[in-house]
Amino acid sequence: MVSAGLELLLSRKLVRLTLSRAAEPIRVVVTGAAGQIAYSLLYSIAKGDVFGKDQPIVLILLDIPPMLPVLDGVVMELQDCALPLLKEVIPTDKVEVGFKDIDAAILVGSMPRKEGMERKDLLKANVAIFKTQGAALDKYAKKTVRVLVVGNPANTNCLIASKSAPSIPKENFSCLTRLDHNRACSQVAMRCGVSSDQVKNVIIWGNHSSTQYPDVHHALAVKDDAWLQGDFISTVQQRGAAVIKARKLSSAMSAAKAICDHMRDIWFGTKEVVSYPWSVRCGNSYGIPEDLIYSLHRPDQGQNKTWKMVDGLPINGFSRAKMDATAAELVEERDTALDFLSQ
Incomplete structure (x- = not known):
């Protein structure tokens, strides 16, 4: 006969085993991760407000090389939040790392319009960015990846990213209105x-x-x-x-x-x-x-x-x-x- 204490212990182990099997971490990349929008966003993602309260997350923070020291500070803050769903934080400036096997991409980073810049110059700069990111999604991400483009001009940036990732269904791309x-x-x-x-x-x-x-x-x-x-x-x-x-x-x-x-x-x-x-x-x-x-x-x-x-x-x-x-x-x-x- 199994004692009540042993039965309870086995039950708890079974629950933990079931949860560990059911909730594999998903990989989520945020670009422009050193910026102010990402700073307001990352905590909500990491604590489960977006992908669910029982969904472990690997969070990839992608930005340009000059922002890597800032990303180190963001990583430290996320670690200091002691969020149980956050299994790993990966800061990087490399698209092959940022988009590898991801389940969701939130593309916040883009070239902002600067003083004296014509709209066509803004579009040209962002076409280069989102062509690169779209190609990286096509090459490295899961084909089921869900892509949200935030960086402006968001609609056109989203179109360029989608066209640059022909193997990913077009309906997987959206932009933020x-x-x-x-x-x-x-x-x-x-x-x-x-x-x-x-x-x-x-x-x-x-x-x-x-x-x-x-x-x-x-x-x-x-x-x-x-x-x-x-x-x-x-x-x-x-x-x-x-x-x-x-x-x-x-x-x-x-x-x-x-x-x-x-x-x-x-x-x-x-x-x-x-x-x-x-x-x-x-x-x-x-x-x-x-x-x-x-x-x-x-x-x-x-x-x-x-x-x-x-x-x-x-x-x-x-x-x-x-x-x-x-x-x-x-x-x-x-x-x-x-x-x-x-x-």
Whole structure:
């Protein structure tokens, strides 16, 4: 007969063995890992807010060589947090290390626009970065990798990364307009005097830029057309610039929160109808040019991390003009970037 104490001990060992078999660490890379957005982001990833409270993580921090000393400090801080899910932290400046066998990539780093820099120069610099990273994803990452592009111009950078990684499904790539979505929901919530989680079906159409169109025609009603077609749109479009003007630095805390929201919903799915960027293909009912990363309305299908576009929403004349304007900007960005990509 097995004693009660021995039975309990065997039971605990069995539980530990089952957990160790069920929860292999996933490998997650964050680029631009020495920057301020990553600094606000890494703790949430490492403690389980994104990939689950029982999911061990190997965190790879990728940045350019001059930032390696800063990465050493970030590693020390992550170690000092004593996070049980964080199994290893790997700082590196090498893409072959950063993208090796990864399950998820959060591409935060990009070339920022500097004073006196023309937009075409910005695009050219970022094409080189995301061509390299896309090729590295193609060569080293798992083919199931989920890629979120944050670095601006995010939509076009995402397109270049996807085109440079032909063996990875295009639907595995997305870029961050969740921050714009969160901003729009917050503005509506404050206007209506409700909590932000009560605001449903807000859509961000188009580019993560000042041409984006935050659309609330399918969301919680606000009976104020002048505000909806005026200050609301301009506030969401210009929110990033307003943050920079106020704090002399770009959005970091809210950007990190949006990254977590976006990647968590990709990883686990959600029944909420939310706005995400999606690579538009033939057959959409919105008249959007093909071969763009254009923010659309799409909900989770509920299984296997697969998604579908919400097709056939009624679009009024005001929305049509706004959607076409942001599409035109994306087409211009795409064509300029593809010229550089072919050089």
